[in-house]
Amino acid sequence: MPLTPEHAAARKHGIGGSDLASILHEYIADAGDTVYGCPRALFYDKTGVTPDYEFEISGAIMRGHILEPIIADIYSEETGRSVRRLQHKVSKSRPWEMVSIDRQIIGDKELGVGILECKCAGREVWYQIVKNGLPVRFVIQVQWGMHVLGEQYEWGDDAVLWPDGWQYRFHRVERDQQLINMMAKLVADFWKRVQNNDVPPRLKWSDTRCKNCLWRSSCQGKELMKAADIDEETFGDAYIDDALGGVVALRMEMKGIIDEATINKTEAEDELKDAMTAAKSDIVIAGGHKVTWYQQDDGEIIDGKRLKKEEPETFKKFSKVKKGSRPMNFKPI
Numbered sequence: 001m002p003l004t005p006e007h008a009a010a011r012k013h014g015i016g017g018s019d020l021a022s023i024l025h026e027y028i029a030d031a032g033d034t035v036y037g038c039p040r041a042l043f044y045d046k047t048g049v050t051p052d053y054e055f056e057i058s059g060a061i062m063r064g065h066i067l068e069p070i071i072a073d074i075y076s077e078e079t080g081r082s083v084r085r086l087q088h089k090v091s092k093s094r095p096w097e098m099v100s101i102d103r104q105i106i107g108d109k110e111l112g113v114g115i116l117e118c119k120c121a122g123r124e125v126w127y128q129i130v131k132n133g134l135p136v137r138f139v140i141q142v143q144w145g146m147h148v149l150g151e152q153y154e155w156g157d158d159a160v161l162w163p164d165g166w167q168y169r170f171h172r173v174e175r176d177q178q179l180i181n182m183m184a185k186l187v188a189d190f191w192k193r194v195q196n197n198d199v200p201p202r203l204k205w206s207d208t209r210c211k212n213c214l215w216r217s218s219c220q221g222k223e224l225m226k227a228a229d230i231d232e233e234t235f236g237d238a239y240i241d242d243a244l245g246g247v248v249a250l251r252m253e254m255k256g257i258i259d260e261a262t263i264n265k266t267e268a269e270d271e272l273k274d275a276m277t278a279a280k281s282d283i284v285i286a287g288g289h290k291v292t293w294y295q296q297d298d299g300e301i302i303d304g305k306r307l308k309k310e311e312p313e314t315f316k317k318f319s320k321v322k323k324g325s326r327p328m329n330f331k332p333i
């Protein structure tokens with residue numbers, strides 16, 4: 001959620017749950033999760049280095065903020081557990097450790113007090129969660145909450161809403177002391193760097209995280225700018241038309257939907273093939289359909305390459321012009 005000025009100022013004095021992805025970026029990458037954060041950018045933020053570009057609150061951030069109470073209500077209704085807001089907390093023994101959880105879960109006599117994080121997912125993240133469970137970057141946030149709030153917190157739930165499809169689910173996160181110890185150590189090491197003004201190394205300039213980084217000019221200098229700028233040498237006759245941005249975004253979204261659907265279709269067909277192989281049958285009746293999977297007879301095709309080489313005259317006689325295609329390609333810049 002967008003920060004109040006007080007909250008934003010407090011965040012400068014320590015590390016909160018949303019900062020962890022930057023500090024644990026290598027751990028997150030090793031786990032196969034998408035990496036967003038950069039320790040150097042976090043260092044700039046914590047030490048008050050003025051960004052080169054202004055931070056803009058995106059539509060996705062606003063949507064998450066507006067839907068957070070709704071997600072908390074859905075969770076509460078579905079589980080019968082009560083939730084309430086909790087103030088920003090700072091660890092007494094390690095004052096650089098802080099946390100602002102979305103909600104505290106109360107009233108569960110068996111499980112005791114818990115943590116609720118409310119997430120608003122886009123289509124891609126939603127399908128990843130459905131398929132593979134919670135991303136590591138979500139899990140570490142809940143673990144951090146348990147760590148800072150104290151040992152009485154042994155569990156948390158991540159409630160996730162996919163607004164476009166209006167689908168909802170929640171995932172349990174159990175306290176993992178080993179992970180917490182590792183996180184606490186990395187956070188303490190990072191905080192020492194902040195206090196000693198010891199800037200973390202920069203990422204390679206071509207790293208996608210640098211493309212939209214608020215400090216990219218100061219941090220990477222000319223090399224990055226050269227790579228990130230739209231220059232004539234690289235783009236030749238291209239014209240720039242910001243008005244088409246929405247159309248390109250829509251096309252990319254549709255491509256994502258088709259890719260996802262193709263994967264799901266292939267997986268469903270593979271499952272059917274496995275079942276039919278196991279049943280030793282080419283036909284199955286299921287889901288209101290007759291599904292057939294027959295082996296086709298072998299066919300014959302002309303080996304064009306060989307014909308062209310060994311019988312060029314015949315090849316020429318039976319060839320006709322095929323009009324060249326004009327594919328549209330999309331390359332991220």
Ligand code: SF4
Pocket residue numbers: 038039040041042201202203204207209210213214215216217219220
């Ligand atoms: S430009 Fe890249 S390396 Fe530098 S702070 Fe930003 S993300 Fe990190």
